[in-house]
Amino acid sequence: MLDHDSSHRHECPVARASEVIGDRWSLLIVRDAFDDIRRFSEFQKSLGVAKNILAARLKALVEVGVFEICPASDGSAYKEYVLTEKGRELFPIVVSLRQWGERFQFAPHETRSVLMDNATGQPVMRMAVQSASGETLGPADCHRIRVTPDDV
Amino acid sequence: MLDHDSSHRHECPVARASEVIGDRWSLLIVRDAFDDIRRFSEFQKSLGVAKNILAARLKALVEVGVFEICPASDGSAYKEYVLTEKGRELFPIVVSLRQWGERFQFAPHETRSVLMDNATGQPVMRMAVQSASGETLGPADCHRIRVTPDDV
DNA sequence: CCGTATCCATTCCGATACTG
DNA sequence: CAGTATCGGAATGGATACGG
Numbered sequence: 288m289l290d291h292d293s294s295h296r297h298e299c300p301v302a303r304a305s306e307v308i309g310d311r312w313s314l315l316i317v318r319d320a321f322d323d324i325r326r327f328s329e330f331q332k333s334l335g336v337a338k339n340i341l342a343a344r345l346k347a348l349v350e351v352g353v354f355e356i357c358p359a360s361d362g363s364a365y366k367e368y369v370l371t372e373k374g375r376e377l378f379p380i381v382v383s384l385r386q387w388g389e390r391f392q393f394a395p396h397e398t399r400s401v402l403m404d405n406a407t408g409q410p411v412m413r414m415a416v417q418s419a420s421g422e423t424l425g426p427a428d429c430h431r432i433r434v435t436p437d438d439v
Numbered sequence: 440m441l442d443h444d445s446s447h448r449h450e451c452p453v454a455r456a457s458e459v460i461g462d463r464w465s466l467l468i469v470r471d472a473f474d475d476i477r478r479f480s481e482f483q484k485s486l487g488v489a490k491n492i493l494a495a496r497l498k499a500l501v502e503v504g505v506f507e508i509c510p511a512s513d514g515s516a517y518k519e520y521v522l523t524e525k526g527r528e529l530f531p532i533v534v535s536l537r538q539w540g541e542r543f544q545f546a547p548h549e550t551r552s553v554l555m556d557n558a559t560g561q562p563v564m565r566m567a568v569q570s571a572s573g574e575t576l577g578p579a580d581c582h583r584i585r586v587t588p589d590d591v
Numbered sequence: 592c593c594g595t596a597t598c599c600a601t602t603c604c605g606a607t608a609c610t611g
Numbered sequence: 612c613a614g615t616a617t618c619g620g621a622a623t624g625g626a627t628a629c630g631g
Contacts, residue, residue, distance in 0.1 A: 299552050300540030301470050301533055307544060309463055318453050321578040327613055337605045342614060373543050378578050379535040379566045381453055387532055388452030391525050392459060398587035400451050405580050409571045414531045417564040418556045426473040426530050428557050435550035479593055489625050494594060
């Protein structure tokens with residue numbers, strides 16, 4: 288083992304994000320939450336995942352602050368899992384994943400689910416990395432630097 | 440098993456994308472590729488991953504068309520792993536992951552790596568889901584529909 | 592230097608049964 | 612309905628040794 292990262296942890300935010308939501312189910316749970324799924328059984332039905340795994344994932348996602356547990360919105364005695372702000376801010380990740388999957392993992396004729404803007408009925412724009420002035424940036428237009436924000 | 444999805448596969452592009460790049464290493468490999476890493480040993484050093492699993496990942500990523508193998512750019516006899524267009528188009532996913540990780544998985548003072556625009560030296564813009572007219576959309580502003588593109 | 596082959600530990604996952 | 616407990620199998624990951 289190179290122990291390259293275990294004590295001081297990763298400096299790369301990509302790695303840290305992957306640690307939290309990089310398993311096979313978390314983002315699919317979040318995706319369903321974006322469709323207003325809130326109840327255990329609804330997640331279970333939508334995902335077709337074993338209940339114990341779902342329970343473990345939801346618990347983990349609550350622990351890291353992606354979901355919070357709320358009393359049911361209707362009168363029923365059960366809890367609901369609702370996204371926190373941290374969870375809602377996963378939206379760009381899920382949408383960029385979706386758009387990539389749509390472009391590259393579907394044959395042209397295959398039926399798929401696409402994301403539409405409620406207001407216009409149009410599909411949402413393709414996501415892109417942009418410069419401060421709004422131009423689209425590719426990988427070659429960027430570089431990473433190390434920063435320690437001591438500058439308050 | 441609910442066999443909810445195994446024969447006709449997932450209609451959700453998020454799920455399809457996750458199947459391909461949703462493991463613990465793939466996106467980190469791609470991230471390094473965005474930093475112009477191309478050689479086996481460079482990936483290995485950067486990631487601190489065992490050689491066998493790196494080899495397996497790279498092979499899988501070549502098979503799904505994210506990387507392609509090229510002769511070395513310098514004279515050396517070895518191959519290089521370079522991103523295809525499909526691979527380069529993972530850029531928005533990696534960047535949105537990065538930005539989320541940066542916001543929510545770092546304490547304010549922790550040193551991190553951030554992505555800068557070469558041209559301006561400024562950090563890149565925060566990614567957002569946008570309507571066709573350019574407004575930022577949240578989860579509640581969107582809905583998914585099923586589409587079968589028979590309309591040529 | 593670039594991998595492959597082998598072996599082992601751990602983690603993940605699914606099915607089932609069970610509790611409140 | 613909403614989970615928990617348990618168990619076995621599969622996948623994943625790491626260390627090491629080896630071959631081109």
